[in-house]
Amino acid sequence: MNVYSLAVLLFAFGVLLIAILALVKRKDSKAIRFSLFSVSVCGWGFLYSLWTSQDFSPENRLTLIRASEVFAVFIPITWLHFVLDFIGKREPVTHFYAVNYGIAVVLALLCPTPFFFTGIHPVPVFKYYKSPGPGFYVFLLVYLTLVPYAFIHLLRSYRAAVGQAKEQLKLLLIGWFVSFAAGTTTFLPVYNITSHLVLLLAMPLYPVLMGIALIRYGLFDVRQVADAFQRDKLAAIGTLATSINHEIRNPLYVIKCLAESHLENAKEGIYGSQSEMLQRANEVLSKSIEQTTRAMDIMKRFALFAKEGTQQVPRPEEVDLKKTFEEILPLVRHELELDKIRLINAIPSALETVCADRRQVEEIFFNLIVNACQAMRDGGELLVSAEQHNGNVELQFRDDGPGILPEDLPKIFEPFYTTKESGTGLGLYIVKQLVEKNRGEISVNSKVGEGTSFLLSFKVWEKEKLRRSRVLTDKRDHTALSAQGA
Numbered sequence: 330m331n332v333y334s335l336a337v338l339l340f341a342f343g344v345l346l347i348a349i350l351a352l353v354k355r356k357d358s359k360a361i362r363f364s365l366f367s368v369s370v371c372g373w374g375f376l377y378s379l380w381t382s383q384d385f386s387p388e389n390r391l392t393l394i395r396a397s398e399v400f401a402v403f404i405p406i407t408w409l410h411f412v413l414d415f416i417g418k419r420e421p422v423t424h425f426y427a428v429n430y431g432i433a434v435v436l437a438l439l440c441p442t443p444f445f446f447t448g449i450h451p452v453p454v455f456k457y458y459k460s461p462g463p464g465f466y467v468f469l470l471v472y473l474t475l476v477p478y479a480f481i482h483l484l485r486s487y488r489a490a491v492g493q494a495k496e497q498l499k500l501l502l503i504g505w506f507v508s509f510a511a512g513t514t515t516f517l518p519v520y521n522i523t524s525h526l527v528l529l530l531a532m533p534l535y536p537v538l539m540g541i542a543l544i545r546y547g548l549f550d551v552r553q554v555a556d557a558f559q560r561d562k563l564a565a566i567g568t569l570a571t572s573i574n575h576e577i578r579n580p581l582y583v584i585k586c587l588a589e590s591h592l593e594n595a596k597e598g599i600y601g602s603q604s605e606m607l608q609r610a611n612e613v614l615s616k617s618i619e620q621t622t623r624a625m626d627i628m629k630r631f632a633l634f635a636k637e638g639t640q641q642v643p644r645p646e647e648v649d650l651k652k653t654f655e656e657i658l659p660l661v662r663h664e665l666e667l668d669k670i671r672l673i674n675a676i677p678s679a680l681e682t683v684c685a686d687r688r689q690v691e692e693i694f695f696n697l698i699v700n701a702c703q704a705m706r707d708g709g710e711l712l713v714s715a716e717q718h719n720g721n722v723e724l725q726f727r728d729d730g731p732g733i734l735p736e737d738l739p740k741i742f743e744p745f746y747t748t749k750e751s752g753t754g755l756g757l758y759i760v761k762q763l764v765e766k767n768r769g770e771i772s773v774n775s776k777v778g779e780g781t782s783f784l785l786s787f788k789v790w791e792k793e794k795l796r797r798s799r800v801l802t803d804k805r806d807h808t809a810l811s812a813q814g815a
Contacts, residue, residue: 333454333455333530337377343539347536394459409479465519500539507534510531511531590613656691657691669709670711675715676713680717681722685768710729725783733773771783
């Protein structure tokens with residue numbers, strides 16, 4: 330076995346161990362996609378080191394070459410899919426993943442045919458190497474497109490990251506760059522170029538760096554994410570508690586003043602008769618009950634928000650956006666007053682209801698208002714408006730704060746990205762996740778010195794209810810037809 334084949338073999342073993350360790354730490358989509366990428370790399374690495382190191386007959390060598398490429402064609406898309414999921418990016422365009430996985434499957438089916446490799450030819454170092462066919466050039470094009478694309482997004486995420494997340498990404502960038510740079514040199518002997526194969530010796534560095542990221546910096550550690558969400562929730566509850574304290578003090582103060590005034594008047598004999606005193610007592614009790622109900626309603630809203638606001642699975646229902654927005658205001662009114670922010674509620678009463686989870690909509694509103702308050706510490710104006718358009722209700726949250734820098738604008742929905750010293754970087758990330766879970770859309774526009782505008786879009790209730798009814802009817806019809814066919 331030559332030293333280059335040995336380096337690839339050690340690399341493949343290391344990748345396999347890292348994949349197992351990642352799955353032990355967590356079993357969510359990120360770990361699963363990382364494992365799919367690792368399986369592709371391992372399959373290619375083991376077979377590559379085998380056919381380049383052993384003296385096989387030409388037929389057997391060609392068979393092993395083609396088998397290794399079956400794994401190799403999945404490396405670009407599985408890696409890109411993992412990277413975008415890891416940094417919180419959606420697929421670039423609709424059906425992007427489906428199309429690229431489909432291309433990989435087609436290439437894998439072509440690997441055993443002369444369309445992918447026409448045969449083998451002699452080269453220095455390895456004695457024999459693969460001779461490319463048209464399918465190989467298609468794979469090369471896919472590889473040289475998807476791999477750099479993933480690196481661009483990874484680098485952007487690294488620049489935006491802070492703290493431990495930045496250290497993680499630094500190790501990952503170095504490890505992946507080394508492994509992909511070295512792996513890319515395996516294309517060169519196809520064209521009889523073997524001078525750069527020395528880079529293959531650096532491939533085992535990748536699992537070493539990944540191991541450090543896993544063990545020292547908690548890569549794939551679900552507790553890191555959970556802790557960040559907990560800090561974000563505690564910060565929200567802190568804001569709520571301040572507002573609740575402010576809101577409840579008012580009705581309690583009214584009750585206290587009414588009771589003290591009535592008792593003082595009764596003690597000093599101001600009431601002319603017993604009936605007058607009873608009438609005044611009834612008025613005091615009636616107003617006290619009214620203020621107590623107001624306080625209890627505020628506490629009820631707080632309890633519901635804290636308990637159900639972050640549920641994972643949305644429960645679609647008919648939601649009146651104006652009413653829901655007004656119900657969240659007592660929870661943030663003190664924050665608005667504290668930051669001297671004028672809130673203009675321009676949501677029309679005649680607006681159609683939407684299909685969404687009401688508690689999650691409340692959390693969306695809460696986070697957007699708090700985000701605006703944090704952006705306008707010196708005061709300002711927040712305008713909330715809405716209109717109906719093409720079967721959707723569109724909401725706009727527009728502030729006249731300092732705005733967002735153009736280079737920061739694409740990153741604001743990324744997890745852990747924040748421009749605030751004490752922020753968790755999850756507020757707007759949570760908003761985006763909740764909007765999309767409710768089949769909505771969110772976008773942002775901003776100009777430095779002029780302010781920022783968030784645009785949200787939700788499906789109108791009647792149209793969405795009709796769509797869901799049609800889907801349910803189609804499913805029932807399909808089930809009935811299947812039963813008849815059986």
